Amino acid sequence: MAKEVTLVEYLFLRLHQLGVRSVHGVPGDYNLVALDYVEPSGLHWVGNANELNAGYAADGYARIKGLSALVTAFGVGELSALNAVGGAYAEKAPVVHIVGVPSTASQDQGLCLHHSFGDGNFRLNADVYAKFTCAQANLRDKEVAPALIDETLRQCLLQSRPVYIELPTDLVKAGIPAAKLERPIDLSVSPNDAVIENAAIEDILKRLYAAKQPFIIVDGFAPRYGISSEADELVRVTGFPTSTTPFGKGIINETYPNFHGIYAGAAGKEVYVPWVNSCDLVVRIAPLNADTNTYSFTTLTKRNLTIVVHQNGVEVCGAFYRDLNTKTLLRKLLDRLDKSKLPRLSPYPDLGDPKKQLYDLAKPARDAIIDQNTFWQRISNFFRSGDILMTETGTSSSGGRDFVLPPQTTVINSALWLSIGYMLAACSGASLAQREMISEKSRPAGRTILFEGDGSLQMSVQAIGDIIRNRLDITIFVINNNGYTIERYINGMHAGYNWVQPWRYLESARYFGAPENDPEYPVFNKRVKNWGELLDVMQDEQLKAGKGFNMVEVIMHEEDAPASLKNLVRMAAKRNEGSAETTPARQELKKLKKRRDRDGDVVIDSTPRKKSTSLSLSLSLSLW
Amino acid sequence: MAKEVTLVEYLFLRLHQLGVRSVHGVPGDYNLVALDYVEPSGLHWVGNANELNAGYAADGYARIKGLSALVTAFGVGELSALNAVGGAYAEKAPVVHIVGVPSTASQDQGLCLHHSFGDGNFRLNADVYAKFTCAQANLRDKEVAPALIDETLRQCLLQSRPVYIELPTDLVKAGIPAAKLERPIDLSVSPNDAVIENAAIEDILKRLYAAKQPFIIVDGFAPRYGISSEADELVRVTGFPTSTTPFGKGIINETYPNFHGIYAGAAGKEVYVPWVNSCDLVVRIAPLNADTNTYSFTTLTKRNLTIVVHQNGVEVCGAFYRDLNTKTLLRKLLDRLDKSKLPRLSPYPDLGDPKKQLYDLAKPARDAIIDQNTFWQRISNFFRSGDILMTETGTSSSGGRDFVLPPQTTVINSALWLSIGYMLAACSGASLAQREMISEKSRPAGRTILFEGDGSLQMSVQAIGDIIRNRLDITIFVINNNGYTIERYINGMHAGYNWVQPWRYLESARYFGAPENDPEYPVFNKRVKNWGELLDVMQDEQLKAGKGFNMVEVIMHEEDAPASLKNLVRMAAKRNEGSAETTPARQELKKLKKRRDRDGDVVIDSTPRKKSTSLSLSLSLSLW
């Protein structure tokens, strides 16, 4: 290797070492020279049509591959991507956002440069991004830049959140000793305190063994904490009744007999809530306690009966064992677990069997209109192991909770940020990551399948151009119901503002320049208006193969929505009114507020922080 | 009128009083109920496909109509629009950004709600927006809300910059006495100090009369300060040689014999710079001293020979007369001006006559490829009084500087923020404002004509759906040169990252759902590959009418660009290198930096502020 590399090469080669193979982004004059080094560093330039989509795609890539890179230009470019990076921050996707900024000389002179307000302030955007990323590096000095880069990338991976790197134009080619690349970035976590870890494991085991009516809820931060396989093993080995949250969908093998679908609290089946509330032990793995992920907080359980596994600590029925890497902890716990001491539930409760429910569904009439209530189950017959299934916020994400999944499928949905437009662009990133991983043999073969509302598709439609440019294999089911149906349920069922301009969705491939008659990149387009047409299309060999660009436009009724969605939005609408009626939930929240006013620190978070414990736990009381 | 109106009606009716007739934006669950009041308040809901485009469109509407409204939802919605609002802030477009936020109760309880980071912080986005808007109102209390709204709208208009209003869901329907709407919002400015104003006028008149070689440069903030007609009158009455900046294009009547096109400094015709540098008086009206508007600062002139007209003050050759409304001042100046005392330039300098240059152009060969060097002049024959001409950043905005304009045309380009994607969406807002104003008889009949690069079009393409939804009359010339040609000139002439996926642009109308064979909304599509085809299309009656949706795809060579652009980007590339060579400019900037370090305040701005005067003036020294 040469004795020196440029600073930008140092950065790109570090990303390469960490498994990144593609860089998302958009050129701009402050980053152009940096882009000259993308391909020479062994990375593929994706070339997105706009920055928001580039950010969304980078997020999707990160959720599949574990790390991604996004390059934008100062000001207009980076700010266009802010909402995407916000989503990555909220839902913990490790995205490295590299921004090409004006030269240090121009900045120091406070020049009135384009893409700024002309006020000589070059910290504006970095100040904003400091709130949207977990670590920031401003590369102004080539001596310290490599260490700064290493630490920033380290934080990105350890915290599983986006980071922000400013690369001034005059630093791009600064010379860095190539030898610095030889030592890999240190990603080790400090070992757990053996005594505390042991105490926590004993405490947990004791409760697992003693439980009479235990319940496991697997949530969506598990992959971010690297504990998905431990969660899966716990579910399999214990045989405890298990559900996931919406965000946690697909993390464990859902063909296990003790898997009972999503626990939807007050929005779900009526038998479920009283049963959960009478459990004597609930294990929550990697939770995200957002309104939308807890069905307006109705799935939260009593603190003194709940074990909560976070990234760096476990709460065991009120006792918080902090500063413990829970991946290590769970591994040891599983190794030590004595299956024979675990309770056997008899009779095993009747919490429903999603597979059987799907099997039992009566065959629909061929000419009947496709309904939201069974579509999401029936479409599950189309899925195969290895698939990535993505459901956009709207009826799709709600409906996708009913998917009956084969093992080894990955589901991506949004459970906190909920920015529509995200999923279409994210699926380009996910599909790209999948393609790379299949060829690296780190993922089984499979397809990327997206379920997307018409309103959401319109938000970020140019992502289809990016998909075609990069010849990504993607299958899109567009739910065409003439607009924003999820919003119709919240307010304005017949309002004009919930209607969208009808586009000719099936012409997407043509419009965005898909090749015609290219066997290497086939195109499939079909509109289905009734069950017969849908069932036929599900048997189509080309569509089943999932190669090239595939779109199925599914016509549904404007006022149709999955039942659980109808229930959920009713609760959200009530909260928006902010009316003064006193419910138990409201009283609970008043107590909470008082406590907060006293403690002086406003933190309700799924990740425990100092001082916030009492808050995050107090919310865990059953509210309704 | 009813005795009470809801708070949201109060807001919408205030906007209506100020001339707003359409509201841009996207629904979201925190703003839905507010949207129920749009149409009842006499406003049209535009319903954009995404928030960034809604923001851009609101900006375009504001630049034509003088005020606009944008409604988004908390978090994901408002953040998606941030870059658009940033552009409005930088280039002074008065946009009222109304954000539907969670109820005050939910906020106060610090709930873990969707569209937030889940950390109980509901000030995050407002904190960001405080940097991107000139006034903010958080409507938490119905007693003070009306006054807060009034003051925020006042600031929006007076400063001609975006403002930010948070509307919690539980305040939407709060009752406000309708009588409060009867007194209009006070938009008066405090009267000028008569003595200081008089001194300034005398000082200016003296210098106008004494000048031997005077020069006027009209810049783009003139409409924002409401002084376009005064600028026009000054140019007409004095007969002084006049140019505009790129941003100032079209503000004065460019058919005057003393108008000589854009002064392009080091990037322009060689004779021009020495002539300007030997002027003994330069009048700059409403300047924006950005690199991109001053051709890398090469059009700046000596402070002691320059009169600068700002919004609230004039600098007269070094003396700064502050706190004067310059609209009033200019009016008085023009009334008092004695034409007979003005110098007559003889011989009148040969600074070029754009109209004659266009007339003199040799007829192109019909089958010759369309070249950037003459396209922008020749297309001018298509323009008519009343037209709005919009040129997107790229070869279009550079080329559009060569337009030869009929009187009463409006040009919109970006001169500081330069966010591509802006112009397509902005043209939907501009066209809507134009349609309203034509029907209100406050604007002459005319068309909205957009010049847009293929790369830029891809950024915000769903705006075409918004155009069709709102049945806006628009003519788009798409400059198809296979990608980011302006960037190719900065770096990477043959680089893959400057290439874009080729779309089938001419199918836009179809794809985005334009009606077929609707005489009320006709569609025109045509690709032109050579001069013959272009000249024919310019004669087409349907295209000339400009009714409905019209697109002309103009094929140009990837490596072709207007000459002035080639020169400009060469300078920008040099600055990006930030190399250490010492040029006169660099020395000047060093001095500047020293002075700034001493003064402790980093402000270089086109608007003078306290303490910043020495800085903004010192930059006015000729740098090259």
Ligand SMILES: Cc1ncc(C[n+]2csc(CCOP(=O)(O)OP(=O)(O)O)c2C)c(N)n1
């Ligand atoms: C960026 C952004 N803007 C607005 C919203 C508010 N919003 C949430 S869901 C939704 C409608 C989704 O409609 P569609 O994609 O058609 O799905 P449907 O419910 O009709 O299946 C909207 C507008 C949002 N979440 N994100």
Ligand SMILES: Cc1ncc(C[n+]2csc(CCOP(=O)(O)OP(=O)(O)O)c2C)c(N)n1
């Ligand atoms: C939001 C945003 N992203 C990136 C840029 C950087 N940029 C400036 S001009 C340009 C290319 C414009 O290309 P095109 O619209 O095709 O115009 P051309 O110069 O080819 O005519 C780019 C990418 C920008 N100004 N704004």
